[in-house]
Amino acid sequence: MCLVFVCDEDERIVGQQQAPGCCPYCDGLIKAMDVESQWRLCFLPLCYKTKRKYYCSLCSRRLTLRY
Numbered sequence: 001m002c003l004v005f006v007c008d009e010d011e012r013i014v015g016q017q018q019a020p021g022c023c024p025y026c027d028g029l030i031k032a033m034d035v036e037s038q039w040r041l042c043f044l045p046l047c048y049k050t051k052r053k054y055y056c057s058l059c060s061r062r063l064t065l066r067y
Contacts, residue, residue, distance in 0.1 A: 008040045019054060028058025 012035070019032040032054055039047045054063040 009037055010040065011035055011037045014050065023056035023059060023061065023063065025061060026056065026059045028056045030063060031055050031057050 014034040014036050016031055016033050019030040021030055022028065023030060032052055035051050035053055037049050037051065038045055054065070055061065056063060
């Protein structure tokens with residue numbers, strides 16, 4: 001007997017806007033992207049999540065917030 005689990009994550013960009021501030025590495029503009037991710041198990045959707053990710057528009061680095 002063999003069990004095979006097929007998991008997949010699908011991400012798509014819902015919206016983009018310019019965020020305040022500048023990149024600490026190259027002083028480029030920062031873009032805020034709303035990304036919707038969907039986890040699937042054998043083509044059945046399990047979970048939907050919407051996250052906001054920050055990227056530099058000049059050097060394309062992903063930036064994180066520190067409180």
